[in-house]
Amino acid sequence: MIVKAKTGNDSLAAVYIAEMQDGGMIEFVESLQPPFTINEKWVLIISTLCGCPVECSFCDAGGNYRRRLTEEEMFSQIDYMVSKRYPDRVIPADKFKIQFSRVGEPSFNPDVIDVLRNFSKKFTAKNFIPSVSTIAPSGTEKFFQKLLEVKKELYDKSFQLQFSIHSTDTAERDKIIPVKKWSFPGIARYSEKFFSREGKKITLNFVLTEPGKFDTKILKKYFPPEIFLIKFTPLNPTFKAVKNKLQSYIQKDISEYEIAKQVTNEGYEIIISVGEYEENLIGSNCGQYVAASEQNNGMNLDGYTYKVKKL
Numbered sequence: 001m002i003v004k005a006k007t008g009n010d011s012l013a014a015v016y017i018a019e020m021q022d023g024g025m026i027e028f029v030e031s032l033q034p035p036f037t038i039n040e041k042w043v044l045i046i047s048t049l050c051g052c053p054v055e056c057s058f059c060d061a062g063g064n065y066r067r068r069l070t071e072e073e074m075f076s077q078i079d080y081m082v083s084k085r086y087p088d089r090v091i092p093a094d095k096f097k098i099q100f101s102r103v104g105e106p107s108f109n110p111d112v113i114d115v116l117r118n119f120s121k122k123f124t125a126k127n128f129i130p131s132v133s134t135i136a137p138s139g140t141e142k143f144f145q146k147l148l149e150v151k152k153e154l155y156d157k158s159f160q161l162q163f164s165i166h167s168t169d170t171a172e173r174d175k176i177i178p179v180k181k182w183s184f185p186g187i188a189r190y191s192e193k194f195f196s197r198e199g200k201k202i203t204l205n206f207v208l209t210e211p212g213k214f215d216t217k218i219l220k221k222y223f224p225p226e227i228f229l230i231k232f233t234p235l236n237p238t239f240k241a242v243k244n245k246l247q248s249y250i251q252k253d254i255s256e257y258e259i260a261k262q263v264t265n266e267g268y269e270i271i272i273s274v275g276e277y278e279e280n281l282i283g284s285n286c287g288q289y290v291a292a293s294e295q296n297n298g299m300n301l302d303g304y305t306y307k308v309k310k311l
């Protein structure tokens with residue numbers, strides 16, 4: 001793997017763009033989460049696939065799918081970011097999170113399980129929090145069975161599992177995520193097995209669009225608040241979102257939402273993940289530089305504010 005370029009701001013988030021041996025491009029992210037210091041919380045977001053076959057309607061990573069990344073290639077991304085700051089591979093952060101959620105649906109890649117199993121052979125972390133975010137595509141049952149085993153064995157208290165479902169309306173969910181997926185009862189059945197009282201609740205993530213469909217009755221019917229928490233994420237200014245004329249329901253300057261009140265009244269914990277506005281400008285939390293750069297003749301991206309610096 002050769003890291004070709006970097007964009008962002010070292011004190012908030014940096015996106016690295018790398019070329020793999022076969023010429024495929026990937027990207028990975030280091031994110032600091034103010035007001036936390038890096039010793040309190042440090043988050044890495046890595047790619048699991050080269051491109052993504054799913055093609056969600058707001059995600060620039062969709063399309064140009066080449067292949068799964070190997071265990072070694074996923075570890076290379078982690079090692080690149082860790083060894084820059086901690087050459088001894090000892091990570092002192094109170095919370096050290098790795099999100100398997102940059103480019104690619106992680107359940108399409110069985111090597112993600114090997115990374116989870118072998119992490120401690122390569123790095124020492126005070127509090128390692130693995131985090132898998134998935135759209136729950138059909139045909140991935142074997143992956144999820146293994147994920148359940150590794151979670152119970154090694155990360156029962158710390159593991160964070162997120163299902164990105166984006167709408168409580170099945171037709172709208174299919175439009176946003178245009179592949180065959182687990183049904184809501186299927187997600188609920190698996191989550192009941194995955195959840196443990198000592199561990200973290202399972203996140204249901206919604207990138208709500210305006211006007212989007214969200215019904216708390218459907219939420220309550222399938223997803224008990226004792227097991228699930230609800231997260232609303234803003235729609236980031238990706239090229240695809242602009243092309244598909246999608247508007248974010250969550251806005252930078254608004255902190256109170258009627259839907260959020262309804263969700264809270266039904267007994268759910270809720271996270272409104274507005275994040276740092278500047279992070280959107282960097283494009284570190286959703287916009288996918290690789291796909292976008294391919295559409296824009298190299299690295300001359302004008303969709304994001306921060307310039308891409310060739311390394």
Ligand code: SF4
Pocket residue numbers: 052053054055056059060061062063102103104105135
């Ligand atoms: S949001 Fe995830 S699953 Fe959907 S296209 Fe992007 S990387 Fe793939």
